[in-house]
Amino acid sequence: MQENSKSLEQERRSATGAPSLRARGEAEDIAIIGGGIIGICAATLLSEAGCSVTVFDRTGICEETSSGNAAAFAFSDVLPLAHKGMIRQLPKWLADPLGPLTIPPAYLPKLLPWLIRFWRAGAPKHYEASLSTQAGMMRLAEAEWMGLLDRSGTRPMLREDGSLEFYESEAEFRASLPGWAERQRFGIGFRHVEGEEMAALQPGLSPRFVKATFVPGWKTVADPKLLGKAVWAYAEKLGARFEHARVERVEAAANGATIILADGSRRTAKKVLIAAGAWSHLLARNFGDRIPLETERGYNTTLPTSAFGVKRQLIFSGHGFVITPLQTGLRVGGAVELGGIERPPNFARSKAMLEKAKRFLPGLDPSGGREWMGYRPSLPDSLPVIGTARAPNVYYAFGHGHLGLTQSAATGRLIRDLVLGQTPPLDLTPFSPQRF
Secondary structure (H helix, E strand, C coil): CHHHHHHHHHHHHHHHCCCCCCCHHHCCEEEEECCCHHHHHHHHHHHHCCCEEEEEECCCCCCCHHHCCCCEECCCCCCCHHHCCHHHHHHHHHCCCCCCEECCHHHHHHHHHHHHHHHHHCCHHHHHHHHHHHHHHHHHHHHHHHHHHHHHCCHHHEECCCEEEEECCHHHHHHHHHHHHHHHHCCCCCEEECHHHHHHHCCCCCCCCCEEEEECCCEEECCHHHHHHHHHHHHHHCCCEEEECCEEEEEEECCEEEEEECCCCEEEECEEEECCHHHHHHHHHHHCCCCCCEEEEEEEEEECHHHCCCCCEEEECCCCEEEEEECCEEEEEEEEEECCCCCCCCCHHHHHHHHHHHHHCCCCCCCCCEEEEEEEEECCCCCCEEEECCCCCEEEEECEHHHHHHHHHHHHHHHHHHHHCCCCCCCCHHHCCCCC
16 A cells, blocks of 8 residues: 555656656755755755755844745846846936945945946846846756646736836836847737726726836745745655754865854754855855855835735836735835945935835725844845755855745755756756856
């Protein structure tokens, strides 16, 4: 009977595209540092492959940055940040301390090397390669997430209502057209709307918006924290374990790795994956990998679900924020504060976005909101680090910026293939930790 059950399980995994379950005696021994959505997805796909997995995190599973994002599966967001006109808008945005992008003056000297790399990444000679790489990653991300949602039983948490991106003038709309043309090259569907059609897609809008772009394939989830915890519950059923602990450092050797915890205790593993978000580069220094990771501090306010009848994710790109209807509330958030991981939050930024939301959606009830800040780990070329460290038996998966939730299942697939010695479905050269 046991043999029959094992065969059925192997057939199920084969049907879903996951590797067959191997005997536990043959399993890899993987320690994952980081319980955010990247670590969760990597743990899940490795567990599906029969690996023995333990995740370490200082707070819990999906309790920090992954818990409060804008809930989007942004598979159509293929334009790297350096090519989205951000360089052109920097002076205007930086002039507004509560605008879409701010840099605390005292932090600017430390940030300058990252900004120079960001500026260089936007050079025309890098454009085509960056765009193609991001588009390939997004195709894989969508395929992997749809499969993982089905296998984990979380498909009911998916919302396929599309998105609306708004423009306040004809000039702003025309400036967006080259970006939409690039998306069209990669088969991304959209249509520009105005007047009654725009109003039907989102009733109650301010008349200040002259046009919008509707992306029917844009997806969101009911709540990113609930999704992360639900996927983790599936991983636990497959045998994944969690240990609540702060990791101080990792020591690697030819026969495995040692994890030193804050209380001085040690854990050993055959292999280690560092997926600790905005703190990952600090651990990477242990292995001689100097990775220029910076922190895009993002802010939001989650209002009660009754605050306004928002039908789908609304994107106000000229102002750097979105409004997302969640199962747990109406989330108003975004913006970027390049300020590292040590400065205290500046919740005036959350309040500024909420004030704009009131103007954009007359009738919005701003009361009863919960403010939040998270740390987006960002690299200057808008591509994550996915690959092997200079040290043996250590892997990296971090630096996804605004796209951590979107690209997490794809990253889990790529890490699984690396750990198991299989050929990944994408060329990992653009994601190399040693590319800088």
